[in-house]
Every structure is written in C-alpha cells, then in structure tokens.
Amino acid sequence: MSILGNRVLRREDPKFLTVGGTYVDDLALPGSVHVTFVRSSMAHARIVSVDSTNVQAMPGVIAVYTNDDLGLAKFPTVMGMTNEAMAPSMLASGTVRYVGEPIAAIVAESREIAEDALEQVVVEYDPLNVVIDPVRARTDEDLLFPDAGTNTSFSLDFGGDETLFDDCDVVVELELVNQRVAPCPLEVRSAAAHMSEDGRLEFNSSTQAPHGVRDALATFLGLEPDQVHVVTPDVGGGFGAKAAVYPEDIVVGWCALKLGRSVRWTETRSESMLGLGHGRAQVQHVRIGGTREGVVQAYRIEVLQDSGAYAGFGTVLPFMTRVMTSGPYKIPKAECASVSVVTNSTPTTAYRGAGRPEATAAIERIMDVFAREIEMDPAELRRRNLIGKDDFPYTTPVETLYDVGDYHRALDLALEVAGYDELRAEQARRRAAGDVRQLGIGLSCYVEITNGLPDGEFGAVEVRPDGKVIVRTGTSPHGQGHVTAWSMLVAEQLGVAIEDIEVVHGDTDIVPRGAGTMGSRSLQIGGAAVNQAAVDVVEKAKDLAAGLLEADREDIVLNKAKGNFHVVGTPAVSRSWAELAAAAAKDGNPLFAEVDLASPGPTFPFGTHISVVEVDTETGKVNLLRHIAVDDAGRIISPLLAEGQVHGGIAQGVAQALLEEVVYDLEGNPLTSTLADYSFISAAELPSYETRFTETPTPVNALGAKGIGESGTIGSTPAVHNAVCDAVAHLGVRHIDMPTTPIRVWNAINDAATGDGSAKGGR
Amino acid sequence: MIPASFDYVRVGSADEAIGLLSEHGEDAKLLAGGHSLLPLMKLRLAQPSLLVDIGPLREFSYVTDEEDYLAVGALTRHHDIAVSPLTLSSVPLLAHVAGQIGDPQVRHRGTIGGSICHGDPASDLPAVLLALGATFVARGPNGQREIDAKDFFVSFFEVALKPDELLVEIRVPRPSDARWGFEKLTKRAQDWAIVGAVAVRSASGVGVGLINMGPVPLRSGAVEAAVLSGANAAEAAQFAAEGTEPSADFNGSVAYRQHVARVLVRRALEKAGV
Numbered sequence A: 001m002s003i004l005g006n007r008v009l010r011r012e013d014p015k016f017l018t019v020g021g022t023y024v025d026d027l028a029l030p031g032s033v034h035v036t037f038v039r040s041s042m043a044h045a046r047i048v049s050v051d052s053t054n055v056q057a058m059p060g061v062i063a064v065y066t067n068d069d070l071g072l073a074k075f076p077t078v079m080g081m082t083n084e085a086m087a088p089s090m091l092a093s094g095t096v097r098y099v100g101e102p103i104a105a106i107v108a109e110s111r112e113i114a115e116d117a118l119e120q121v122v123v124e125y126d127p128l129n130v131v132i133d134p135v136r137a138r139t140d141e142d143l144l145f146p147d148a149g150t151n152t153s154f155s156l157d158f159g160g161d162e163t164l165f166d167d168c169d170v171v172v173e174l175e176l177v178n179q180r181v182a183p184c185p186l187e188v189r190s191a192a193a194h195m196s197e198d199g200r201l202e203f204n205s206s207t208q209a210p211h212g213v214r215d216a217l218a219t220f221l222g223l224e225p226d227q228v229h230v231v232t233p234d235v236g237g238g239f240g241a242k243a244a245v246y247p248e249d250i251v252v253g254w255c256a257l258k259l260g261r262s263v264r265w266t267e268t269r270s271e272s273m274l275g276l277g278h279g280r281a282q283v284q285h286v287r288i289g290g291t292r293e294g295v296v297q298a299y300r301i302e303v304l305q306d307s308g309a310y311a312g313f314g315t316v317l318p319f320m321t322r323v324m325t326s327g328p329y330k331i332p333k334a335e336c337a338s339v340s341v342v343t344n345s346t347p348t349t350a351y352r353g354a355g356r357p358e359a360t361a362a363i364e365r366i367m368d369v370f371a372r373e374i375e376m377d378p379a380e381l382r383r384r385n386l387i388g389k390d391d392f393p394y395t396t397p398v399e400t401l402y403d404v405g406d407y408h409r410a411l412d413l414a415l416e417v418a419g420y421d422e423l424r425a426e427q428a429r430r431r432a433a434g435d436v437r438q439l440g441i442g443l444s445c446y447v448e449i450t451n452g453l454p455d456g457e458f459g460a461v462e463v464r465p466d467g468k469v470i471v472r473t474g475t476s477p478h479g480q481g482h483v484t485a486w487s488m489l490v491a492e493q494l495g496v497a498i499e500d501i502e503v504v505h506g507d508t509d510i511v512p513r514g515a516g517t518m519g520s521r522s523l524q525i526g527g528a529a530v531n532q533a534a535v536d537v538v539e540k541a542k543d544l545a546a547g548l549l550e551a552d553r554e555d556i557v558l559n560k561a562k563g564n565f566h567v568v569g570t571p572a573v574s575r576s577w578a579e580l581a582a583a584a585a586k587d588g589n590p591l592f593a594e595v596d597l598a599s600p601g602p603t604f605p606f607g608t609h610i611s612v613v614e615v616d617t618e619t620g621k622v623n624l625l626r627h628i629a630v631d632d633a634g635r636i637i638s639p640l641l642a643e644g645q646v647h648g649g650i651a652q653g654v655a656q657a658l659l660e661e662v663v664y665d666l667e668g669n670p671l672t673s674t675l676a677d678y679s680f681i682s683a684a685e686l687p688s689y690e691t692r693f694t695e696t697p698t699p700v701n702a703l704g705a706k707g708i709g710e711s712g713t714i715g716s717t718p719a720v721h722n723a724v725c726d727a728v729a730h731l732g733v734r735h736i737d738m739p740t741t742p743i744r745v746w747n748a749i750n751d752a753a754t755g756d757g758s759a760k761g762g763r
Numbered sequence B: 001m002i003p004a005s006f007d008y009v010r011v012g013s014a015d016e017a018i019g020l021l022s023e024h025g026e027d028a029k030l031l032a033g034g035h036s037l038l039p040l041m042k043l044r045l046a047q048p049s050l051l052v053d054i055g056p057l058r059e060f061s062y063v064t065d066e067e068d069y070l071a072v073g074a075l076t077r078h079h080d081i082a083v084s085p086l087t088l089s090s091v092p093l094l095a096h097v098a099g100q101i102g103d104p105q106v107r108h109r110g111t112i113g114g115s116i117c118h119g120d121p122a123s124d125l126p127a128v129l130l131a132l133g134a135t136f137v138a139r140g141p142n143g144q145r146e147i148d149a150k151d152f153f154v155s156f157f158e159v160a161l162k163p164d165e166l167l168v169e170i171r172v173p174r175p176s177d178a179r180w181g182f183e184k185l186t187k188r189a190q191d192w193a194i195v196g197a198v199a200v201r202s203a204s205g206v207g208v209g210l211i212n213m214g215p216v217p218l219r220s221g222a223v224e225a226a227v228l229s230g231a232n233a234a235e236a237a238q239f240a241a242e243g244t245e246p247s248a249d250f251n252g253s254v255a256y257r258q259h260v261a262r263v264l265v266r267r268a269l270e271k272a273g274v
C-alpha cells in the first residue's frame, strides 16, 4: 500500500507544539552586538544632514554607519528589466523616498542601547513633493528619480488591437483597485552574522532562499560564494516577501566583516510593516465583451502597478498578471497592457500569488458585472465560457500554454457542495422581504501558474550504514511541511519507515545548490528532484545487491514492505538497506544519489471557490458565513499538507477581500503600521471551510503534482469580493473596491440609494 | 517596540503604591494589566521613569454583592468579570461586555480599573458604566472618595483621578428589572469599536452610552430624554448623534459614525425593551 495520498501527520509539529521553533532571534550568539536602522520619517525628502554626534558618545554604542561608510554598490533592480536609475543604494543616500527607508545603521552592545541611540540621531530633511497615488505618479508631474526623467519603471504592451470589441453585442468596463497589502509573516525579518575561525562569513537568515542570500552577500561584499555559509533556522513565514534579499541583510553581513564581531538584527513589527515588501498594489482597468447569450468574445486588462519607491520585484508583477490574462475561459481575443510606476511608498514585492491573484480578481469581478448586464446567472455564464477538458493542452491568446484541466468538474462540484440553488432561493427570499441582513453568493473560477520561473532544483538521497536515510533538498520550507512530504516520497520509493528519514534543508554547506521555496514550486520541482534521487538510489542499491547476492541485476527486486532486496522468487535470502549501505561504504562509495532536476516547465492548478456572506445593510458590516473551495493541484501527495495550504491561503485571500489594506495619507505617512491598525485576519472572522480536491494529474512532472501554495489565496479573494457585491447588487450597487470594510460597503449602498450608482464606495 | 528604560517596583500594598505616586508624581505610572500602558511604552508614546506594578494586590480583585450595588475590585480582570456568577446574575450586561473585549489574552490580563483609568473613548467598559450609573472609589494619601462615573471622564485620555490616587473599586447599581442591549461595530472581533452603543432600561430610568463618539465616553442625554417622554426605539435613536464629535479616520467618517450610532442605539434600545 502506498503512503502517498495518506493523511500522514506533520513530522515538524511535535517540536513546534512543545518546545517551539528556533528562529534567528532565538539563536544563542554569545557576545553579539545589535544593529538597528535609523529610518526615514519622511516619505520624500532630501537628506540635508545626519547628525549622530550625540550617539557616538553614548555608552555601549559601537558605530554608526551611513551609506558613504559602506562603499557598497547599489542594490540591483530586478532582472535587469527595469529602469536602472531607479535602483536603491544600500542605505538612503541623498534622498529618502518612503517612510521607513533605512538611512543609517547603529551598532550597539545591546538592542536596548541601539534603540535608545536611534532617538538621538538627528536627521535634517528638506521635504520634496510626495507622490502616493500611482495614477498621479504616472503623470510624471513630480519625479522620484529626476535622472530617470520618468516615474515609469517598466511597461508591457502587446496587441493594442483597436478592433478587439467590434463584434461584441455587449461590452462592460470596470476600474478596480487591487489594494496594497502587507504580507505580515509572524516572524519578522531577522539576520545574524559572524566570521568563523577559518575566515568565512557565517550568516543566519530568515529567508525563503538561503542560496540566494549566500550569492547576494558574496557579490556585494566581494567574497567567493564558498566563503559565505548561510543557515536558515526555523522560518516563521515569508509569503513571497522573504524570497528577496534586503539591503539590511547585506549591511548586517558588512558589519560583521568590518567589526569582526558577531552581529545580529531583528526588526520590530512596526519596522516590518514598513520595511518588508508589500504586495498587490494594482489599479486595473478591465473591459469585457460578448453576446447576450453569454459568450465572451473579447477581454482587455490594463494594469497600473505601484512599484513603491524603487524598482524591485513589484515592478514586474504585471508580467505574471499578463500570463494569466484570460483565466480559465476560452476567450478568442484577450490582451493585457501594463505600466509600473514608482511612488513614495514601501517597495512592493511578491506576495502569495504575486501577480496572478490580481489577474483572477480582475476577470472574475468583471465576469459578474457582465453576467448582471446580460441578466444571466454568474455560474451559468462561467459554465458557458470555461475551457473544456478536451481542449488541453490549451494555448491562450497571450500565448500561455495550460497543461491540463477539468474546469467544469470543479465548478459543478463547488455548486453541488454549496447547494447553490437553495442559496439563491434564500437570497431571493431575503431580497423580497427587504431584510436588513442580505445574502451574497460569490463565485470564482480560477486557473493559475505554478513553478513559473525557469529554475531547476537540487535533491539528494543517501542511505547510511545504520539504515538511516538522509535527504537533502534545495527547497527551503518555512511552514509548508517539506520534511513530511519529502519523507513520504522517499519512503514510498525506498520502502523505509519515515521515522528513519532525515530531511536536511537551509544550510548552504550541506545543500550545495537550491533555488528555494516560492511560487508554489517546491513539490513539483524540489519534491520531484528528491523523488528522482530516491529512484536513482534504488537503482544503485540493485547493483550492489546483485553483487552481494550473486545474481543478475535484472532479477533483483526491492521488497518495499520489508525494505530489503532479494532475487525474484527467493525472498528468504535478502539484503537490507543498511547492509547495502555498509557494503557500499566499505568500497568507499556511499550509497548516494543526487539530482539537479531541470525545470520541466510550469503547471496550472485550477478550481472554483464559492463564498456566502451576509451584509448588514445598515452598517455595511460583512460576515462571512461559508467558504467552499474546490481545488485541483493535480495528484495530491499529502492531503493534510495540501489542505493546510488551502486553509492558510483562504484566510489570506478572505483578508484581502474584507479587511486588509496598507493605507498612506497624502503626505505618505503610513496609517497602518501596527497590527491594531492593519487588519490582519483572525480565526474569529472565519468560518470552517468546506474544501474538496479534484485530482487531474499533470503530465509535466513524474509526480503528476501541481503547486497548491497559492491557490487558496487566488481562488478565495474574488469569491468573497463577488459575494459582497452580490449581496447589495439589487440595491443598485455595481461595484465596491476591496477591502470591503463596513464604511465602504455602507458608502456604496448609500450612494446607490441617493442615485449616484456609479460610486464605488470609496471612503 | 522597545520601551525606554524605566524603574520598576512591585508593591505589596495600596499604601505603598500611593506613597510611590506621591513621591514621584507624574514620572510614575501604575501598571495593572499592562494592556493599554505597555503598547504605548513600546511605541515610546509613554515614557514613565517608574512603573508601580499593582498586579500583586489581589485583594482588589473581586466581585461582591453589597446592599445597593455590585462591588467590583479595580484589579479584577475582564475574564473574571465575564464568568463571575454574581455578575452574570445581577448585572449580566457587565459580564457580556467584559466577555467581548479584545481577545482571550487581553481579557485575561486587562483589568476593569485599567480600562477606566486609561480614559480611552473607544473602550467598552467606560460607556457601559456610564449608562449603568456606576460610582468609582479612589484612594489617595488622605483616604477614599467616591466619584460619579459621569464626572470621571474629563477629556481625551484624561480622567478625574489625582496623580497620587489609586482606583480601588467600581460600584454598579443593579435594579432587578433591568433589560439591556449592547451593540458594537468592529472590523475584527478583537478590534476596538468603530462605534458602540449600550442601553439599560429599568423602572428607575434609562441609560444610554456611546463608545468612540467623541473625545470621552458619552452618555446620551437626548436619547434618554426621548425614551422617558415615550418615544419608541427608532424615534429615540434619531437623537443618538446629538452632541457627539466622533473622529474621522479610514474606518469611518464623522457622518458614517453618526449614522452607525443611530443604528446601534436603536438596536440596543430594542433589545432593552424600549
């Protein structure tokens, strides 16, 4: 019987549930000194002076460094695709461009001294005009980088077909904001560095990509990669925002080199809300056209992406939005154009879904508006336009090649689980009765891309003479459960108990290469690499067994139930894994295989989510009653882990639809820099989800698996958003921007009642 | 997120606390549950040089039945009030509200005295105690005095305690026939109210309190007067915004908060049987 597909309990959990994890800040690093960063209190200003005279004299303060002291290169813009004039220096130099931007680093004997010292550094600013609204940024009226001559950091424009909508009987348009959100991992950014006795830089990092951190440190600090050793202890979440290396990381490494001391840094939550990259932040203009019978014929999305103050990863998010332009629908003509601009706000970056949720949010929202326009049930409209299961592989109008899917099945199952017809009947009843609490039902059919970047992944399996199996992986789990899943894969191939398997990750000395964990890539590429290494080890073991059993290689079989090898037909005489490993060791060759699996290309998970909300029409407060998620991530290796990913994803997706938004005032002051003001969701706001999987294996990898890390977020946000808009649609409300907070919903209802039907319920 | 340095004393008696307050004046701060004070200190918005921890004074943690009122010790935690059989039977409104403050952690640390003395207009208990017509007992170097709840909340985060006074007891009237309603609009369960309303109706009168509708917790005289002159809930609630000065922020404009106050007051009055 296969272990795959079973609800194996997480091997990681006993530790987390008893003694707890060990995060960078928990590491005992005797004698270490602490770094804190002086951060800008202005959104846009010239730095006139940084006066740290008072600080230098404070007992316990070791040094204060500004950018000039560092002498480091500028931080690169992403992928060389964007305007190089928009690269940040390591610490702000000359100009600050967002509140929270690091200006100077203080090193002190204790964290408390460093914090006290912060207050004594006097930064004199000469204010510049602040640009917060990306629409205004695009006018280039006030420039963040005069040298660049523009605020535009990146743009994409394909098509521009003027005749796109010519054949359509019905065309509807919508302007929507996919608001800026903060990833809020429970563990904030943290790093610790010291020089080892043999002169290497030892670096502990809270990251999703330890090898990326190693390479960045080496590049900036002028070291060879093998002179840098990066270790990630437990990592308390990243959600994409810890896939990147931050200037602070480099400065911590620089301080360790410079001072020859053990140096550590852990930001505060308030700093994290400003310093860790933000996600989403798009203004979208969408247009859809089709027939009155509900055949969608054309779709166009124009994206205005807010990059934040510098052209980092956020700048190129529209690239991923574009890839998923037409979603799960068979639309003959579809286009995406985008412009990314810099604004005086925290730089944006990847956040759970990274460009794809924005694509789904846009098309799913306008599908509902279109359905209403032609007076068709939104489920029926979707059904008529979904790509059929026989259409795969399917190439979309923007040249994305979808691997495989059965979109109708997911829709039908979701409708069935929801009891859709009864829900609509209850909604009609409440509408007719004019209830204060109205029911809203929202759908979202999605398809997304996982493992979308070209990197391959490293995996290795070694059987030790004591029978223990060591698995090494280039992925870098931070909550996902790779130890459990990779153990299952190896147990399946080798026929050993998962208790005998140790999974090693996040140490660049022990794991030579790795791209890390992001973009829902890990199982399908990292897991597949480990799986392949396990297959290879079995093959090597068969060679050894053939020698020891004096039999033909072809006659050797692995008895997975017992974990030993024998000659076909004579199970009584066998060799165990331990015996084979011992024999191999005697020959001086460990029983070992490693694999660098090249990426076989992306996969396209899909599904349908249905949300049921109740809206208090007198206050605008939304209560989420039910959330039904049908997800298809191909073959499910570990249902428990897959459900965990869906659950967490839904929570974050619901949070975007209902609650979360990073807010700045017009001077660029952040208004949501604590978790009291930033409405991070809690269990109390969420119902028990109703989750189901359909399994349509992908032909792209040997496991048949697609990514599941981001689907929950991608699928849920539009379902909840549509449900809220649906609840008040009969009152004349056409659209409400996210987050659908009480004030916004009420404003929308109020505007509709007072005849201003176009209002979107802004605050 | 790291407070400025301070001295810390854990006191053994109320007199010791009062003595330290007299000695250090404005530089000293009492520490009860710490769930309002410590966040301010971590953000360095408060930088007391001495923290006088009154946590050990468990003799001020109680709920007892006195002849005319329910007596609640100032150091009684929200959770203990919420589950006290006495509160539940004689002033269930108080138990209900205490059981909805913040989240379980907050309710297991935060105290009723801290909630009142902090003087935050967005807090729940002050408006409820106003509507109930409670009396607060303060102890200073010269003994005890009683302060009527309606005279206690002076201005934004400012209360009628002297710097050397300690709040020791809250006295809550408990008319046997009281009916009540409590309504609070929040984004998340753990949040402070965007707006909140409380109504208490008994043979001896009516009390209507408003949360977060101005610089101090409010008692709505206009709504009460309307009820007393025979208005029904919907009619009386039309006066809910009178005399309010709510702040505007991204959770609500002034107009929105005033609208919500009318809705919530109506709902609270209906529940209170008006």
Ligand SMILES: Cc1cc2nc3c(=O)[nH]c(=O)nc-3n(C[C@H](O)[C@H](O)[C@H](O)COP(=O)(O)OP(=O)(O)OC[C@H]3O[C@@H](n4cnc5c(N)ncnc54)[C@H](O)[C@@H]3O)c2cc1C
Binding pocket: B029, B030, B031, B032, B033, B034, B035, B036, B037, B038, B039, B074, B075, B100, B101, B102, B103, B106, B109, B110, B111, B112, B113, B114, B115, B116, B117, B118, B122, B123, B124, B125, B161, B165, B166, B167, B168, B190, B191, B192, B193
């Ligand atoms: C996440 C979170 C959510 C919350 N949500 C809510 C909510 O929804 N509704 C709500 O009402 N509150 C809420 N609170 C506040 C909570 O109720 C606080 O616990 C309470 O307001 C203060 O009580 P404390 O005992 O913690 O006071 P402390 O923080 O210890 O003290 C507060 C102030 O009162 C003074 N003080 C304390 N005790 C006395 C005394 N006996 N005599 C004189 N002065 C004294 C202190 O010196 C200080 O100035 C929340 C708090 C948090 C952290």
